[in-house]
Amino acid sequence: MSQRAKETFTTAPAPTPAALRARIRGLGASMTRSAQIVAEAVAADPAGCSRLTVTALAERTGTSEATVVRTARLLGYPGYRDLRLALAALAGRQESDEAPAVTAGIAVDDPLADVVAKLAHEEAQTLADTAAALDLAQLSAAVDALATARRIDIYGVGASALVGQDLAQKLLRIGLIAHAHHDPHLAVTNSVLLRPGDVAVAVTHSGATGDVIDPLRHAFERGATTIAVTGGPASPVTHYADLVLATSAARESRLRPAAMSSRTSQLLVVDCLFVGVAQRTYDTAAPALAASYEALAPRHRATAPRTARQEPRT
Structure with a gap:
């Protein structure tokens, strides 16, 4: 986001779990592998990660403190402290109605019925991720x-x-x-x-x-x-x-x-x-x-x- 935009908008409040997971999926291609590991960890266990210091999260994910801080910024937070607060808020919501995303690649020899079903699922997931x-x-x-x-x-x-x-x-x-x-x-x-x-x-x-x-x-x-x-x-x-x-x-x-x-x-x-x-x-x-x-x-x-x-x- 441009500096002009940053001067106008402050950090958004804690997202829903669906929004956080969608954000991580959207950033996946632009993240390093180590940043992906940290992002996936906080999405999988927001409650547990919210109780960890930056050093503890780095040790849990096998990365470095710098990677944890950099991942927090990639996810839209000024620093790791802000990410921890957001994760604590996510844990407090206790949302349990979300199923994990299912990725079903289309094979060359898939029957047409399977192609239709897989495409329909992926389209629905894409729309849900974007909305979240x-x-x-x-x-x-x-x-x-x-x-x-x-x-x-x-x-x-x-x-x-x-x-x-x-x-x-x-x-x-x-x-x-x-x-x-x-x-x-x-x-x-x-x-x-x-x-x-x-x-x-x-x-x-x-x-x-x-x-x-x-x-x-x-x-x-x-x-x-x-x-x-x-x-x-x-x-x-x-x-x-x-x-x-x-x-x-x-x-x-x-x-x-x-x-x-x-x-x-x-x-x-x-x-x-x-x-x-x-x-x-x-x-x-x-x-x-x-x-x-x-x-x-x-x-x-x-x-x-x-x-x-x-x-x-x-």
Whole structure:
């Protein structure tokens, strides 16, 4: 998260166990193996770890004190003391209705019925993880910024470009000025024209896509409110983001690249943004939606089935 954002937002309160586990899953790819061991330990036993000193937790996990402190910061806490307080709060909630995540990779020879079942499970888990980890304060601030924006630019490439286009067309239908840019050159040339009162949204699962980071940086430097929708809450794109909306993704496999699973969580965030903005601007959004539905209605009406063309008799 950018320094500008850090000056505005304080550390979030203790997450639910589901949110903590979702955050750890989301950070997994960017963590060192030793940090993953510490993170998995605190997620598996928050009550026990909350009673351990930094030295004791390092000994339990076979890591170092520096790794424990670094892991706490990766999870969003200023230091290990803050993480301990959060873990104690988690233990006090005594939430027991959560089943551990099940990872079911798709094999080349899986029957189609198994493929459907596994994909359905992974999609559901991805959505649940994203919802649990989504920072509602950041989401609310993003909704406010979009609802009052003079202009909205959205940047994304590849699969994330499709998500950006989805957000843009949704906002356009409620009367907002929104443009999705998947061409890196157009993204940069538009971003340098932004100013305070405008909003720039970067959609990138990795958080390290240069073609998305560059225009967001230009927008940030020109005073626009910047939002990152990313699976990397500590990734480079967040250095230029006032607001970070973290997404989750199911585990990648040979037959299911990250672009597929990440798009599911990104689309959930897009829908949350859109509904929130529509609620805040209901007086203008409702008539705009009604007008767009009315304009499209003739194109959606079913026509009478055509009769088969009779061949001429010879």
